[in-house]
Amino acid sequence: MTQKDYPALEKEQLNKLVFEATQFGLSNGLIMYPPAPYLNYQPNLAPITLFPTPFPRKQFEKSLSVAKIYNKLYSLVVTEFNWLTETIQDLANHDKDFTGKLWECYKQASANGIVQDVSLALIRSDYMYDEILDQIKQVEFNTVSVSFGGLSAKVGKVHNYLNQIGLYGKDYYSTDELPISESDKKLAAGLYSGVEYYNNKYLNGKNESIVLMVVQPNERNAFDQRAIEYNLLSEYGIVSKRIDLPDVLSSIEINKDNHKLFFNGFEVSVVYYRSAYGPSEFQLAETWDCRTTLECTLAIKCPSLLTQLSGSKKIQQLLTTKENLSRFLSAEEIHEIGDTFCKIYPFDNTIDGKLAKELAFSKPCEYVLKPQREGGGNNIYKNDIPDFLKSISEDEWQAYILMELIRPKTHNNLILRNGEILNDGIVSELGIFGSYLFNEKSGELLDNQVLGHLLRSKTSSSNEGGVAAGYGCVDNLYLY
Template sequence: MALSFPDLSGAALNDLVEKLTHYAISNGLVIYPPGFKAYQPSVAPVTLYPTPFPRAQFSKGVAISTKFNELYSRVVVDKSWLKQVIADLSKYDRNFTGMLYKTYLEAEPKIVQPVSLGLFRSDYMLDTVSNSIKQVEFNTVSVSFGGLSPKVGQLHSFLNSQGLYGRPQYYQEADLPTSQSMDGLAKGLLEAVKYYETSEKTASTIVLFVVQPGERNVFDQRAIEYSLFAKGVKSERVEFDKVTSSVKVDSSSKLFYKEQEVAVVYYRSAYAPSEYNHPDSWKARLLLETTKAVKCPSLLVQLSGAKKVQQLLTDRAVLQKYGFLDEELLSTFVRIYPLDSSEQGQIAKKLVFEHSERFVLKPQREGGGNNIYKQDIPGFLRSLDEKEWGAYILMELIVPAVHDNHILRNGEVLDESIVSELGMFGTLLFNETDGTILHNDYAGYLLRSKTSTSNEGGVAAGFGCVDSLYLHD
């Protein structure tokens, strides 16, 4: 049985907020606000207390993390199937998915590095109907908050140990797991560096972070960079728009940045259409894809994270084809429909107008703020040509638990209850040609929460906050 939340008000609440703020700033639990100056970080939006979560369901998420990693590796290795799926999808989403795919086809005959690194995050909500975790999405590019997640757990443990939750040791420390995602993701990058240096018989290489200009979430990324440096590997950062003017490729297809050999290209950008507005954007992606550096992710791995692929992987026949007819995986799926001319698509087109309150409409986009919810769906679809509907998937809504936790944002305690989403990080180093897996590991967790009245949940996009777990039986 879960403990109720601490009941703080007045001076006790003010004291908690002050000490939380001081701890967060002292320990790098920060983010830049919009329109920031470099010297003006602020406390990242966080919850006041850890949020309860069933221990058994958390353990299940940990256990299936490496299974999902391997499943997606098999999807990527099955190039003919994945290419056909993406080619069909590209007809509906020519400007982004279509361009990613076109760039991959152009790169394909020139690819000299078959080994790819995935830093993945599989996101779940605890469904109150089944009391089990249900997958929201599987992210294959630029997964965020692995650097800040451990700091939130450490924050809540500190506040608990200081008696700031109303009594000494309000929670048992064993019930407050701190995520290992900062070091876990850095370890994945390290494994890719070691592979590259061994195969190329070289040393002292770097990881090149490809980033957005004016990145507000830079401290999350820096935390992974510093963890990697503590493991003996240096990193550099280059803005996506400046790649072509900043890097060099030698005659053997090795990549260099500031005269340093690059072992791994790590994308913390390049996942949204708005990032490809520079004249050299697609040229940069093609250039990097055809070097010997290990890509995190490669174009094909990024494309495997399309919502359309997620929808197809809920089909038992597709899972069976990949040898993953696993009841633990299957139990995490909700119904996901296409909106095309197939039989399932026709069912979806009927459902969406008769029972829109049960669904969310998702495009092939990452980063928060892109989904259409419930009663907004019919009007949105009517605003499009029906031929364009195939760019979307229709996903059954999960019914999450609502908790009386509170979010601290910009110094203000929001007096609203919250809902939460659990992300499980995983790292996978594998050969896209023959399927050989060189490294596959669970890499920590992320709990993101948002006010229960908000549909969207992106922290950097301004919808949610970072949180930590209180596990209970």
């Protein structure tokens, strides 16, 4: 199908579009807090695009078709205990400040006693459409604190509303060209899979437990999280309670006999982390103790320490080889997801590792250097790579992976941020949400769901794409 151009609007029409998008977004909770300092009653419209961004329908459908295979793959990675832990142990030696400390938390929790074998993951698999190859390529697989599922549905509704009232032009897009994500409701369904399992096994099916959402202090993206929290209550009758990560130990109780976790007298079935994904959150030594202590309770962790560690960039790099994939998937499944891989190199003493060291200096403009981190603002791009590598010891290089850059199309969409229109052109990244509930010891996959989509866009002049980190915006698809 031929791709439509963006609607051509006069200045007066564009001003009307901005006004209506702002009013609709604010009315429907498409909001974030501004950078601190702010007061609780001072949220702003989240940064959004004024138009939906073109995306090939066939490639969108591909991202959905491989979602459950990816969920299964990463659940099995955790089950392959020796392979995973040997990889993480080696990585921990080179990324001491974060992977190393998460690994120490896991070892301490194991020594203390991990009593819950079942783990829940709410994940997001991110892709970019490479226009040269006409394929989606996976950017990363996120296993902890995936964001913007709560706001994704709302920006889709904004674009649909603007289309319905004729501000793009009369019947400019058809209904099936503008899919609205249901990720706000579906992520609640993913969380409920863990709650339901716990309630059936430990509470005789009574719906009396809560979800404990562990968040960052002064969370700017609280309304994204609240959308899931409110849907969990309205759809399933499950209450969520929020606790800042540094306050965990002073706010919980643990039954010494059965290891059940309680918060303000409520029994906790699922600990849901919307935090704990970067070293800056662990300024106090006791904050690491929070992670270890919760790991040793009967509550289901979303994610457990091993599940979080399975999402490291090093694991992603290893899973691009058929040799490693064949540990977990059938030949048919490997074929299904194989063309979504980018070439990713390690910085070790293998043949690929030696090639990475050469390419990082001879062809840096074709690559991005990634540490074992989540969230925006961590990667090193193109010509910055050689100087960065020279600034650290070669032993530390092994904490990074070198990834081939994807070549997305630049679109002439407009970003609305803090009332200002940015017109530098955008590139976009598609995220597919999912969940899997599984037994880490037996490998039994108890639940496997696809939970909607997210499109994030950034100005084409920006390397990084984190919305909360200030680099991008929430967007939605126009399928063609």
